[in-house]
Amino acid sequence: MAVFSQMTHPSCKMFLNFKKSRTTMFLQMMFLICSVCNTYGVASTALPSCTSDEYRVGQFCCLGCPAGYRVGRDCTATTNSLCSKCPDGTFKEGLSGQKQCTACTKCDTGLKVKKKCTPTSDAECEILDGFFCSDSADKDTFSGCIFLSVLGALVYRRLQKLQTPKRRIWGKLNTREGSRNSQDVTDSAARISKDISNTRYGDIRKVETSGASIQTAQQDRLKITGVGASHELAKTDAGRMERYRPIINNVAKKHAVDPALIAAIISRASRAGNIIFNSNPPGWGDNNMSFGLMQINVDPEGGNHQIIGGWNSEEHLDQATGILVYFIQKIQYNRPRWTKEQQLKGGIASYFEGVEAVISYEPEDEPTEGNEYSNDVVARAQLYKSLGF
Known part of the structure; x- marks a missing residue:
C-alpha cells in the first residue's frame, strides 16, 4: 500500500494528461473568440463621440448643416448629410443637425x-x-x-x-384713415378698467350731422346731398351689410361700440365690400394702401398697420374697431368739456384724419375727403340704427 501511494498508475497518468489538455484547449478557444470580438467591435457597445460640428444618426456621426440650412436627409455610410435652405419666414442659427427651421418672431400687438x-x-x-x-x-x-x-x-x-x-414712448399720430399702427389698439378698451371698456361713447342718434357732400353723393349719381344722400347710399349697401351683421354685433359688443356705427364705416369705406370685392387681390383699396371692409391703412408712411385676418373677417373688424375706440378715447382725453356725442363725432373724424385734424368741434371734417367724412358716417349710422343695427 505504501508503495502504491507513492506511484502513479499508468492509466491514472493518462487521465490526468487528457484533462489538462481539454482545459488548455478551452482557454485557447475563449481567448480566440474574445480577440475576434474586440477586433470587430462586438464585445463593446460604446460608440465613438461625435464632434461639435456633427450629430449622431445610429452608428454614424453626420456633419451638421450651416446657419440658414436644415438637415433634409441624414448621412449614410457612403453619403454626406443633405442640407436644405430654410423656407421664407423661418430661420436657423449656427451649425447643427436641426431638421426644422424655427418660425420667425412676428411683431404684432403694439x-x-x-x-x-x-x-x-x-x-x-x-x-x-x-x-x-x-x-x-x-x-x-x-x-x-x-x-x-x-x-x-x-x-x-x-x-x-x-x-x-x-x-x-410718445409718438405723433399719423393723419390718414385708420392711422394707428397695427392691431396694437384692437383691445385697448378691454385692457383698461372694466368701467372704461363698458362705457357707451354717446348716442349716435343724437349726434349732429350735415350728411354727405355732393362729391360723395355722386358715387351713386344722386341728385341730392346732405343727410338724405347719406341715407340713400346706406340703403344701397344695406343688403350686402346683412351678411356681416353677426360679426358686426360680436365686435360691437366686445368694444362697447354701436353696431350701426361699425356698419356705417363699412358702408363709407368699402360700400359693404362692393368696391374691393373684385380688386386684385380682393380686399384692397386706395392703390393697395388700405385693406378690408373698414379700410385700415397699411401704408408705411401712413397707418402702417399689419393685416390681421381676411378682408371681410371678424378679426379685421375687431382690429379696425379697436382703432376707432382708441381715437374716441383720445378725443375724450383731449376734449373733456365736449359732450359724449361731440367726442364721438370727433373720434370718427380722427379715425380718418388723425387727432391733430380735430382742432375744434365745428370744423372737424374740414381736412377730410369730401370735407364731410364724420358727417356722412354719422348720417349713415343713424339710417342703420333705424334698420335694427
Whole structure:
C-alpha cells in the first residue's frame, strides 16, 4: 500500500494528461473568440463621440448643416448629410443637425419691426410710439406687455397705483384713415378698467350731422346731398351689410361700440365690400394702401398697420374697431368739456384724419375727403340704427 501511494498508475497518468489538455484547449478557444470580438467591435457597445460640428444618426456621426440650412436627409455610410435652405419666414442659427427651421418672431400687438428676420437670425421687435409696456414685462420678447392708449394708461396707472412706466414712448399720430399702427389698439378698451371698456361713447342718434357732400353723393349719381344722400347710399349697401351683421354685433359688443356705427364705416369705406370685392387681390383699396371692409391703412408712411385676418373677417373688424375706440378715447382725453356725442363725432373724424385734424368741434371734417367724412358716417349710422343695427 505504501508503495502504491507513492506511484502513479499508468492509466491514472493518462487521465490526468487528457484533462489538462481539454482545459488548455478551452482557454485557447475563449481567448480566440474574445480577440475576434474586440477586433470587430462586438464585445463593446460604446460608440465613438461625435464632434461639435456633427450629430449622431445610429452608428454614424453626420456633419451638421450651416446657419440658414436644415438637415433634409441624414448621412449614410457612403453619403454626406443633405442640407436644405430654410423656407421664407423661418430661420436657423449656427451649425447643427436641426431638421426644422424655427418660425420667425412676428411683431404684432403694439410692436414694430426693429430688425427683420433673416434665414440665419430671428426678427427683433420694439414698442410702437404712443404705447406703454409695464415694468414687469419681458423686455427682450415683450411677452406680457400691456399696451394702452394715452387715456387707458392714465386710468391703468390710477387704478393700479403704478409709477410712470420706464418704457414709455410718445409718438405723433399719423393723419390718414385708420392711422394707428397695427392691431396694437384692437383691445385697448378691454385692457383698461372694466368701467372704461363698458362705457357707451354717446348716442349716435343724437349726434349732429350735415350728411354727405355732393362729391360723395355722386358715387351713386344722386341728385341730392346732405343727410338724405347719406341715407340713400346706406340703403344701397344695406343688403350686402346683412351678411356681416353677426360679426358686426360680436365686435360691437366686445368694444362697447354701436353696431350701426361699425356698419356705417363699412358702408363709407368699402360700400359693404362692393368696391374691393373684385380688386386684385380682393380686399384692397386706395392703390393697395388700405385693406378690408373698414379700410385700415397699411401704408408705411401712413397707418402702417399689419393685416390681421381676411378682408371681410371678424378679426379685421375687431382690429379696425379697436382703432376707432382708441381715437374716441383720445378725443375724450383731449376734449373733456365736449359732450359724449361731440367726442364721438370727433373720434370718427380722427379715425380718418388723425387727432391733430380735430382742432375744434365745428370744423372737424374740414381736412377730410369730401370735407364731410364724420358727417356722412354719422348720417349713415343713424339710417342703420333705424334698420335694427
